[in-house]
Amino acid sequence: MIKIYKDWNFPDTQYVREATEKRQIVLHHTVSGDSVNGDMSWWLHTTERVATAYVISREGHLHRCFDDKYWAYHLGLTTHHFAKFGLNYRKLDPHAIGIELDSWGALVQHTDGKFYPVTRKDGKVVPNLKCKAVPNIYEYCSNQKYRGFQYYERYTTAQLATLKDLLRHLMDTHHISPNYKSDIWNVTARALTGSEGIFAHASYRQDKSDVHPQVELDNMLKAL
Ligand SMILES: [Zn+2]
Known part of the structure; x- marks a missing residue:
């Protein structure tokens, strides 16, 4: 049920x-x-x-x-x-x-050390700082990224x-x-x-x- x-x-x-x-x-x-x-x-x-x-x-x-x-x-x-x-x-x-x-899916690390959802600007992937930092991180090995990203929300x-x-x-x-x-x-x-x-x-x-x-x-x- x-x-x-x-x-x-x-x-x-x-x-x-x-x-x-x-x-x-x-x-x-x-x-x-x-x-x-x-x-x-x-x-x-x-x-x-x-x-x-x-x-x-x-x-x-x-x-x-x-x-x-x-x-x-x-x-x-x-x-x-x-x-x-x-x-x-x-x-x-x-x-x-x-x-x-x-x-949130894929995340990137900002210079403040925190992880943010991604946004695309000028063809580049950058942290979306309009969103709050995401606390619950899942990390892939740097040589085993998933679809190009090392960090995701868990x-x-x-x-x-x-x-x-x-x-x-x-x-x-x-x-x-x-x-x-x-x-x-x-x-x-x-x-x-x-x-x-x-x-x-x-x-x-x-x-x-x-x-x-x-x-x-x-x-x-x-x-x-
Ligand atoms: Zn989908």
């Missing part, structure tokens, strides 16, 4: 109210601060049907945006993402359940515990096998061909770094 902290009941202009067979579960992070309300109001003010069915806050609270039998756009795929693998475009969003973890223990319960529930409800392989941390044809399993957004797109392979997350996925 999963415990839904808040059901947002998105209006049906924000997702596609068409029940589809689900084959994949895709993990994202929001690149945002400590306010699920902020994520939601941003999504709700757009006219596009871009959303994920669930968002998990840093405290581990599970927010549901819409019933997971329906779908919305969250992969952002175009023909060129497929062409690199010699594949034709296929519409994967209707068959993929999206889950967002609230997190997904919390509470977040990963809620995610595990949610994944078990969704696997059960939609009869999805996790089919874990470490290739999910790279772009993989398994993701792009719509193979059954649990994937990261980064499994589909080289320009994405969500979710990052924090060891606790990787171990949890392996053990499902």
Whole structure:
């Protein structure tokens, strides 16, 4: 059983109210601060049907945006993402359940020694000093950066515990096998061909770094 902290009941202009067979579960992070309300109001003010069915806050609270039998756009795929693998475009969003973890994602260190979310200026990645410094850091080895970044916000223990319960529930409800392989941390044809399993957004797109392979997350996925 999963415990839904808040059901947002998105209006049906924000997702596609068409029940589809689900084959994949895709993990994202929001690149945002400590306010699920902020994520939601941003999504709700757009006219596009871009959303994920669930968002998990840093405290581990599970927010549901819409019933997971329906779908919305969250992969952002175009023909060129497929062409690199010699594949034709296929519409994967209707068959993929999206889950967002609230997190800043990639961080860079400022001269004050603290870590800030990244922003791009003149093509360069610089610390976004408009945001508060992020205290909860996950560090990769300098020779094993993930998608070009050495530092990320660490997904919390509470977040990963809620995610595990949610994944078990969704696997059960939609009869999805996790089919874990470490290739999910790279772009993989398994993701792009719509193979059954649990994937990261980064499994589909080289320009994405969500979710990052924090060891606790990787171990949890392996053990499902
Ligand atoms: Zn994403």
